[in-house]
Each structure stands twice: as C-alpha cells, then as structure tokens.
Amino acid sequence: MADLEAAGQLVLVEDRLIELAHSDRSKTPIEPYLADQWFIRMDELAEPALEAVRSGKLKIVPERYAKSYLDWLSEKRDWPVSRQLWWGHRIPIWHISGVREAALAAAFAGRTSVAWQPDGTARDDDGGGGWFVCTSDETLGVDTIDGQPIVQDSDVLDTWFSSALWPHSTLGWPEQTAELATFYPGSALLTSRDIITLWVARMVIMGVFDTGVLPFREVYIHPKILDRYGETMSKSKGNGVDPLDVIEALGADALRFGMTTLATETQDVRMPVEFQCPACEARIEQTVQNRIQPRIECPKCKKPFKTQWAQTDTDLALPRGPALSERFEAGRNFSNKLWNATRFVLMNLEDFQAGDLAGAGNRFEALEDRWLASRLASVTAEVNRCTDEYRFADAARALYAFTWDEFCSAYLELCKSRLGDPATRDQARAMLLLALDTILRLLHPIMPFLTEEIWQHLGEVAPNRRLPWDRGEAPAASIMVARWPEPPLAWVDRRTEEQFGTFLAVVGAIREIRSRQNVPPKTKLTVQIRAPLSTAELLAPMRGSIESMAGASLGVVGPDATGAPGAATAAAAGCDLFVDLADLIDVGAEIARLKKDHEKLVAMIAAKRVKLGDETFAARAPANVVEKEREQLVEMEDRLVKGMTTLAELAARKPG
RNA sequence: GGGCGGCUAGCUCAGUUGGUUAGAGCGCUACGUUCACACCGUAGAGGUCACAGGUUCGAAUCCUGUGCCGCCCA
Incomplete structure (x- = not known):
C-alpha cells in the first residue's frame, strides 16, 4: 500500500466484507496454510474410468449424473491424498x-x-x-x-482412498479369496449424488487398477432427503428422522415403503419432520427453534418431553418424543389395509380344498375374474418395468393403487355376494387366493416383514396351493425364496378392462346421486339406466353387482329407460341414470348444482366451437384429434340440453 | 464464476414421445360404524402448472430470458 501510495497510484482505501469459510464442526474461520502434501498423479488412472462410462460398460442412472462424473474425471487433476489426522491408513x-x-x-x-x-x-x-x-x-x-x-511419514491417506478399496478389499483382496471370486464385480452401486466424484469415480479407478475389472456395471443415484426447509438432515443440526423411531411408531415396512415412494428421479425430496408427544401423541412441527432444545412442552397436553439434546438429570428423566414424518403414514395405512384384506381372505379360505391354481387361466368366466387376471398381468409387467429402470417409486405406487383401489375396493366387494352363493363360492375363493398370493410376491421387496408374515398364514390355510408360475412345486417355505410371479400377458384383456370400467362408472354415478341428495346409505335407491343396447348388454351380467355395491335396485336398463320428471340424474360412460327421489330430493340443491354445471358447460362448449371453427386447426391437427374434439362437442351439447330439461322440470316442481 | 436440479392443490410429490375437463397421498368439508379395515368407507371442495417472451392448429410438457431455492465444483 505504501508503495502504491508512493507511486501515486493509490486511489481509495475502504473496508470490505469478505466471505470467510467456517469449519462445520468447530465453527471457527478456516485459515489458509501452506504445507507439503502427497498427491497421486491422475492422468493414466482416470482414462479407464472415463472410457468405462463413455463406452457404456458402466451405466449411470439417471443419465444426467454421468456428466458430473465425466467432467470431473476429464480434468485429471492430481489427487491430494495426505491428511494430517490421527486415524486412517498411514501413508506407506x-x-x-x-x-x-x-x-x-x-x-x-x-x-x-x-x-x-x-x-x-x-x-x-x-x-x-x-x-x-x-x-x-x-x-x-x-x-x-x-x-x-x-x-x-506421520500423514494418513484421505478417507476416500480407503473407501475406494471397498468393493474388493472387503472381499479379502489382495488374497484371491472365494468371496472375491463370487462377489466381485458386483452388479449395481446405489448411492447419493454428492459422492459421485469422491467415492464412485475412485472405486472405479481403484477397482480397475487393482483387479483389472470394473467393480460394478450400474450406478443408481437416489434422491437426497432434506428437511422441510430444504436443509440436509444431520445429527448435529438435530433436524433428522431416526429410522428406529419410525419403525417403533409406524412399522419397519412403513419405513421401507415410505423410502421407496420417495425414490423418484428427482434430485431432492423434502421430508417435514414432526415430534410426537409421548403423552398425547400430538404432532409438533419441528422448527429451527425447537429442534435444538433439550425439552419441548406439548402445546396440546402441556406435558414436557425430552429430545436428543437432553443433558440435565431432570430433562433426561422425561419421556422421549420421537421425531417422525407424516410421509411414512401412507405406508403404515397401507400395511394395515393389506393386513385387513388378508384377514378377509383367510376367513373365507377356511376348509377351502381346491388349492391347485396352476390351471387358473382356464377358469376366468365371470367378468370380474377376467378383469382381475388382466390387471394382475398388467401390474406385474408394470412393476417389472419400473424396477428394471430403477423407478422404485413408480413400482410402489402401482402396487399401492392396484391393491387398494382395485383389489380391495372393487374385487373384494364384488366377492362378498359370490362367497355366499355355493355355485360361485369356490371360484371366488380361488381367485382371492391367486390375487393375494401374487400381490404378496410383488410387494415383498418393498414390504418384506408383513408379506412374510401373511405368507406364513397363507401357508397354513392353503398349504397345497400351486400357482401357474410355481411349475408344479409347493409354495416356498419363505416368501423370500418364492418364485417371482409371471402372469402371462395373454391374460391382459383391454376390452374386459373397458367393460369393467363402465361398470365402476355406473356404480360411482349412483353413489354420487346418493351423496348429493344426502340419502342415507341404508335407503335403497331405484335406478333407471338409459344406455345404448351394447352397453346395456354389457352391464346385464353385472346387475347384481351394481345393486350390491351401490345399495340400489335397478329398474329398466336399456335405450328406453326414462326417469320421472325432475328425477335426479347423473351421466356415466355414455349412460344416463335416473333416480326418482320424489320425497327425498333437495330441489334447491339440485337446481344450484345443475346451474353450476350449466355455466361450466356453456364455457367449455364455446371454447370447443372456437377451436373447431379455426380453419388451421382442422387443416393441421391430426384427423383423430379433430374427430375427438367433435365427439366431445356433441357429447357436451347433449348434456347441456338434458341439463336444461331437468332444470325446467325441477323449477316447475319447486314449491313457491 | 462453471455445472446440475427444482418451482404443478394448504403440505409432500407424480405427470411417458406436445393433444379430453392436469393426478395421487396427507390435510380440509359433508355423510356414514352394512359382520376385512375409522390406520376405514362414500362423495365433495381445492390448481392462471414461478414469471415474461417465443415456436405450434394446440404448451405444465419444446426454445429463450428473468426471478427465487438447493446441491456439486472452482
């Protein structure tokens, strides 16, 4: 500065704030310090690791992470390996x-x-x-x-140097052990993105250098879990979830299922954390303030509980409030659902003799059986596809939706009446067994404990069951070694699935009317369904099912069905449903609803007309898209007219 | 400074190659304990898809820019 001033070059002296890095552990500023260190020359070592990914011999999933791997290795910067610590491999x-x-x-x-x-x-x-x-x-x-x-030398090697040896040194290398021969190389490495360069690249380098073989063929990078504020979870910050707490409160399978549904292709997932009051089980949001306190008072029951920071004897004597996340509750609920569905199946399986399901494919006569078989085949294919591509969350979601919404909500309900009829009872039981067994096997990797438990119960009730993919063998003693299900793709039947969809839509429409009009569940509704002949034929065998699932009795189902003037109406799958509620109907509510519908329809019809009137749309859009738009317009206009008729009828009926 | 990702319902997230009225779980509202399940059932409300341009007959989706958040590297 003096020199600058002397030279007349000094313009200004001012105070500046400088970003100063602090140690995460000690919270003290980090000061630069020049010292001699050991380096490993990287140019030759990096080349095979680069080649492995470029050539596709090593696959990184999701693909975008290959870029950070390649970019970093391409620099071939020498690796400073010496550390001035008291633990680790000493530098030789x-x-x-x-x-x-x-x-x-x-x-x-x-x-x-x-x-x-x-x-x-x-x-x-x-x-x-x-x-x-x-x-x-x-x-x-x-x-x-x-x-x-x-x-x-008193220095030790960088921790990543030792970690890089992990794939082969844990198997006994440099000795040529049986373990090394069997388990090296591995197939896939699962890890977090922040150590792709630190660990993954080093394992590849070291594995190739020491053994001449890549340590694994695929690398799956999973998302990283952050707290509700987007911060990395850490014990020292106190913002984490303890897996043992989750297991204790919600179950090991809830934890695993929850983790699986978090494993999407995204980079980060957020997990809001809540303390659970040990006294009243109230959930208390974990905040930046309360997460470092040794004790927290429950705002609901006012009783205090301790956290991981408890130090004093009085605090330590308090009951502990576990740190959980609501994101595991779906898994807990799902476990419970599966358990109860199983109870229902087992209950009905007592004294069931026909355990041989090997020829199940020949017996799908009822629509719902064809549908269930079709769905089993589709869902299995979907789960296979998802797991092959490391889309674990998609696999979990598919199984959750199928088990809950289709197997439990639809199929089990339909079985209830069939189980009471000696003519259909055994077929329904065989199908329940087939489906539950298959669901268990598909779910086992995601929910290992519950599926094993149920598997054992199933073994007691149906020890001689043979599924088509068991190749004539008895069910395995443990689900862990049971065969993966292989429902043939020939079971997939799109027409049946469509048909079944129509059935469900009709049931839904009746339920909607009931709910809209506040009709108690025990009151039977009488429903007329105006449907095209083809749809009516299709619904005919499901008549009893519609009645039982919707709590209704069906009148006319066909092109000529009509409702009394002012009947409550609903549309579903190309049908019009009429429920005459002369004594029950809330006319005002129905009119209000229809008016709202009407406004919405008018707006949508206007938009469609503009679109279809646009010459360039007709000229440039694919024919099927234009056709679809036309059909929708016709359908909407039809609904508009019907709605207006009903409105007029209701208005005439409304007292005053 | 370079790179990667995110911004969709109150919250946490899905949304394949652009094409119905954008979905799920939790939460919320109403009704309901009919013998698998209230950790449940039925129905419902709730979204200008961060913002601004552009491409296109058509954009949550493709392109450009901006803002905010996060991570890796320097």
Missing part, C-alpha cells in the same frame, strides 16, 4: 537423511517391493542425502540404515 512412505543410495540398495537388496528416490534436499558434504522410501509391504523391516533413523 518413509524418510531417511544422510545416507547414500548404495546404502539403501544394500539394505533392501532382493526386495522388489521397495523403491526410493531423493527427497529433493541438498546433498551432504560426503555425498549422503535425504530419501523417500516406499513399499507395498506393511513395513520396511528396518529402523535404521547406516545409523540413520528411517521414519514413516
């Missing part, structure tokens, strides 16, 4: 001063694993110098040479 380098090379050669004569080179210090007067000595053996075996002490 020794120092000696004041000796000539001849003395080293004599001391290590015959040892090919020892190498040395000058350490760069100046020579002594008598020709002796400083040397680095290196060996791949554990020790040098000598303490002095020519009276000079030989001392091992």
